[in-house]
Amino acid sequence: MNWALCVPLAASALLGTTAxxxxxxxxxxxxxxxxTAGALITALATGFxxxxxxxxxxxxxxxxxxxxxxxxxxxxxxxxxxxxxxxLAALAVTVLGLTAFRRAVxxxxxxxxxxxxxxxxxxxxxxxxxxxDDAPEAYALPGIALPGMSGRVVVSTAMLRALPAxxxxxxxxxxxxxxxxxxxxxxxxxxxxxxxxxxLRPAARAVRRGVERWADEVAAAQVGDRxxxxxxxxxxxxxxxxxxxxxxxxxxxxxGVGGDLVERTQxxxxxxxxxxxxxxxxxxxxxxxxxxxxTVAAGGTEDRFETAQSAYAVTR
Amino acid sequence: MPTIGRRKGALEQEVLTxxxxxxxxxxxxxxxxxxxxxxxxxxxxxxLSRLHAKGGLTREHSGRAYAYSLRGDAASxxxxxxxxxxxxxxxxxxxxxxxxxxxxxxxxxxxxxxxxDLLAAASRPQGGAQx
Numbered sequence: 001m002n003w004a005l006c007v008p009l010a011a012s013a014l015l016g017t018t019a020x021x022x023x024x025x026x027x028x029x030x031x032x033x034x035x036t037a038g039a040l041i042t043a044l045a046t047g048f049x050x051x052x053x054x055x056x057x058x059x060x061x062x063x064x065x066x067x068x069x070x071x072x073x074x075x076x077x078x079x080x081x082x083x084x085x086x087x088l089a090a091l092a093v094t095v096l097g098l099t100a101f102r103r104a105v106x107x108x109x110x111x112x113x114x115x116x117x118x119x120x121x122x123x124x125x126x127x128x129x130x131x132x133d134d135a136p137e138a139y140a141l142p143g144i145a146l147p148g149m150s151g152r153v154v155v156s157t158a159m160l161r162a163l164p165a166x167x168x169x170x171x172x173x174x175x176x177x178x179x180x181x182x183x184x185x186x187x188x189x190x191x192x193x194x195x196x197x198x199x200l201r202p203a204a205r206a207v208r209r210g211v212e213r214w215a216d217e218v219a220a221a222q223v224g225d226r227x228x229x230x231x232x233x234x235x236x237x238x239x240x241x242x243x244x245x246x247x248x249x250x251x252x253x254x255x256g257v258g259g260d261l262v263e264r265t266q267x268x269x270x271x272x273x274x275x276x277x278x279x280x281x282x283x284x285x286x287x288x289x290x291x292x293x294x295t296v297a298a299g300g301t302e303d304r305f306e307t308a309q310s311a312y313a314v315t316r
Numbered sequence: 317m318p319t320i321g322r323r324k325g326a327l328e329q330e331v332l333t334x335x336x337x338x339x340x341x342x343x344x345x346x347x348x349x350x351x352x353x354x355x356x357x358x359x360x361x362x363x364l365s366r367l368h369a370k371g372g373l374t375r376e377h378s379g380r381a382y383a384y385s386l387r388g389d390a391a392s393x394x395x396x397x398x399x400x401x402x403x404x405x406x407x408x409x410x411x412x413x414x415x416x417x418x419x420x421x422x423x424x425x426x427x428x429x430x431x432x433d434l435l436a437a438a439s440r441p442q443g444g445a446q447x
Binding site (some may be wrong): 053064093107108111113114120121128130131132133135137138139140141142153154155156157159160161163165166168169171172173175176178187188190211212222227230231233234235236237238240241244260261262265266269289292295 | 319322323325326328329330333336337339345350351352353361367370371372373386387394395397398399401402403404406413416418419420422423427430431432434437438439442444445
């Protein structure tokens with residue numbers, strides 16, 4: 001059964017290392033869906049097997065065994081988990097559980113802040129809020145951040161002035177796609193999985209990148225012109241850069257974010273990604289394997305405790 | 317270019333952004349010219365009056381037609397405070413915790429030229445890139 005305990009860890013490592021290329025090869029909508037599902041399942045399974053390993057080792061300690069009324073020796077028999085591995089698992093699952101919890105709390109706080117700011121933006125007309133601002137900005141405010149309100153698109157006058165009408169259509173279609181396909185949910189779920197299982201951090205990054213590509217593709221399809229969509233992205237990016245030079249304190253350009261815009265523009269100038277059923281199927285197979293291993297590990301752990309409990313009853 | 321199936325509400329948003337970009341009152345004919353998308357005049361006119369009925373636009377007589385403008389005191393103090401607050405949230409959007417993401421993020425300086433080249437390439441008539 002110990003092999004089953006190792007599968008989710010191996011699956012996390014595999015998903016983490018392959019997420020970026022998988023995300024680039026698959027059509028973005030498929031990539032986001034399979035990577036988010038994969039990240040969630042492997043994070044859950046990893047948390048579960050770490051807990052199982054920890055419990056199997058801690059359960060051998062005489063005071064714990066006496067309290068639980070099972071035989072510590074029987075728990076250690078057969079193919080036992082090494083003591084150090086069990087202790088490390090206990091430490092890891094505690095730290096990671098706390099990290100995931102803190103991450104969830106932080107997301108909740110951010111959503112409340114967004115809701116408060118969103119409400120003070122005033123009423124939306126046709127799902128759109130225009131903000132008079134010299135910084136070219138555009139973003140979607142998901143309905144989840146606005147209790148009792150539907151999602152809305154926020155765009156600044158500077159951004160609107162920077163783009164010709166046809167490219168404004170691209171921008172509006174891009175933001176509407178974020179709202180319609182609930183992209184924020186994928187991003188937040190993938191980030192939560194990565195907080196609980198740091199091996200999955202590249203998968204969360206690939207999902208974040210993937211939702212932008214997904215919205216770009218929806219927008220390009222809606223205007224029926226990939227090059228037009230590429231122009232809108234490039235022009236908006238350059239407008240932001242130009243406005244940034246005028247700002248007194250330049251915004252910190254964080255690594256790994258800015259490069260995406262060049263890549264997104266290039267992706268729109270290239271033909272749309274082919275469907276790759278084999279690659280998507282491979283990720284799905286990994287998800288199934290992880291689920292199966294988790295089930296085997298659960299059954300195995302239960303069996304061991306049952307055996308240990310009968311062994312304890314016999315010694316009485 | 318012919319119009320490809322619009323989302324519901326998309327035309328209303330396009331009309332609103334056209335008015336916001338212009339920053340001055342516009343008649344239906346002016347909005348139609350600005351959108352330049354093979355739309356029918358009556359479609360634009362209907363959209364404008366629907367937006368007016370919803371309270372999103374104000375209108376005044378301009379000759380025989382109405383000139384529409386965005387309702388809302390964009391210049392009010394509250395708007396700029398809110399814009400700043402949202403910007404702070406967006407800055408954390410670049411962080412892992414961010415709940416909001418921009419249409420386009422900030423560029424590293426070295427990408428600016430690259431993007432300008434891509435824009436030029438995408439603006440050339442199709443097939444012209446080889447010449």
